Amino acid sequence: MKTGQQEIICNCCKKVIQEPEKMPYAEFLHIEKQWGYFSGKDGEKQEFDICEACYDQWVESFQIPVKATEITEYV
Numbered sequence: 001m002k003t004g005q006q007e008i009i010c011n012c013c014k015k016v017i018q019e020p021e022k023m024p025y026a027e028f029l030h031i032e033k034q035w036g037y038f039s040g041k042d043g044e045k046q047e048f049d050i051c052e053a054c055y056d057q058w059v060e061s062f063q064i065p066v067k068a069t070e071i072t073e074y075v
């Protein structure tokens, strides 16, 4: 992950997740998706960032809960 260069704002609630030139002070979800030919978006690339609070709300709306695994070893 890149650190401290650009401002990162949550696309969902507009909260500043990371201020420029600072170390990230919150974890967030970055999604980058290049949609293929069969998607109807025809090769369009889309990106967004979601803060942890919005992520929690988002996954709570899932019909199938996210798979959670406890990580005991950090690399």
Ligand SMILES: [Zn+2]
Pocket (backbone or CB within 6 Å): 010, 011, 012, 013, 014, 015, 050, 051, 052, 053, 054, 055
């Ligand atoms: Zn948010």
